Amino acid sequence: MPGTASNPRTPPYALTIASSDSGGGAGIQADLKTMTRLGVYGGSVIVAATAQNTRGVEGSHVLPAESIRAQYEAVADDFDIAAVKLGMLATAEAVETVADCLADYDGPVVLDPVMVATSGDRLLDADAVDAYDALFAQATLVTPNADEAEALTGVFPDSPAAVSDAADWFFDRGADAVLLKGGHVATDGDIVVDTLVTPTETTTFVNPRIDATATHGSGCTLSSAVAARLARGDDLADAVRRGIEFTRATLAEPADVGEGAGSVNHLVGVGDGWTPDES
Numbered sequence: 001m002p003g004t005a006s007n008p009r010t011p012p013y014a015l016t017i018a019s020s021d022s023g024g025g026a027g028i029q030a031d032l033k034t035m036t037r038l039g040v041y042g043g044s045v046i047v048a049a050t051a052q053n054t055r056g057v058e059g060s061h062v063l064p065a066e067s068i069r070a071q072y073e074a075v076a077d078d079f080d081i082a083a084v085k086l087g088m089l090a091t092a093e094a095v096e097t098v099a100d101c102l103a104d105y106d107g108p109v110v111l112d113p114v115m116v117a118t119s120g121d122r123l124l125d126a127d128a129v130d131a132y133d134a135l136f137a138q139a140t141l142v143t144p145n146a147d148e149a150e151a152l153t154g155v156f157p158d159s160p161a162a163v164s165d166a167a168d169w170f171f172d173r174g175a176d177a178v179l180l181k182g183g184h185v186a187t188d189g190d191i192v193v194d195t196l197v198t199p200t201e202t203t204t205f206v207n208p209r210i211d212a213t214a215t216h217g218s219g220c221t222l223s224s225a226v227a228a229r230l231a232r233g234d235d236l237a238d239a240v241r242r243g244i245e246f247t248r249a250t251l252a253e254p255a256d257v258g259e260g261a262g263s264v265n266h267l268v269g270v271g272d273g274w275t276p277d278e279s
């Protein structure tokens with residue numbers, strides 16, 4: 001039901017805790033665009049401001065822990081947060097601060113363990129990886145790509161047995177579910193297999209591979225789309241399926257912006273955007 005000025009509608013509210021990509025294709029910018037496209041009101045806690053474009057990461061400035069905490073408290077005090085997405089957390093101190101902020105939060109948490117940008121630049125300090133352990137215990141879903149899964153668990157998830165072993169590593173640390181993304185895994189035939197694993201169930205999502213070079217922002221988009229669908233009340237498997245569908249749409253018609261490989265296109269299907277009612 002559309003709202004009116006005197007009787008506003010109440011959209012679900014989701015929060016991204018992640019870092020700014022000045023270029024706009026990944027990070028907080030991808031998260032907020034995705035949440036908007038999926039009908040969710042998005043808020044943000046900015047951990048670091050990266051100086052970044054489609055070619056690479058030029059620099060990164062991490063906010064002080066008290067500023068990260070103050071942003072979270074301002075949001076948590078005022079909004080009913082229906083889901084949280086976690087992206088680039090930069091340092092061990094920031095990871096610990098976020099884990100501490102979320103200790104009392106009991107809604108769904110989608111944790112994208114961002115470590116390296118598509119361009120190859122590091123986004124997480126090496127000594128921050130151990131600090132993640134405190135966050136896995138709070139995660140409803142962890143969404144590693146195959147390289148992140150290997151860096152964390154020691155297992156490259158390119159077979160059902162390896163997927164199961166990698167997932168067990170996250171379960172040992174208290175995660176409720178893991179989505180092992182297949183985009184970085186070579187397959188026979190042009191398909192991508194993403195596998196959602198819970199301690200009791202395994203669901204595979206098999207899709208034709210999109211031959212995309214403009215993949216910047218795809219991981220951020222998927223994890224925030226899943227968080228948005230969870231905020232809208234989907235169960236986990238539906239949220240993941242729809243998150244994959246939206247991400248595939250943004251990959252299939254990439255945005256030709258910047259001199260680098262380009263970005264996923266959050267404007268897919270938007271046309272010229274909102275226009276005033278001229279009638």
Ligand SMILES: Cc1ncc(CO)c(N)n1
Nearest residue numbers: 019020021026027088117
């Ligand atoms: C800020 C930011 N978050 C995440 C990614 C992952 O692509 C990126 N490149 N930049």
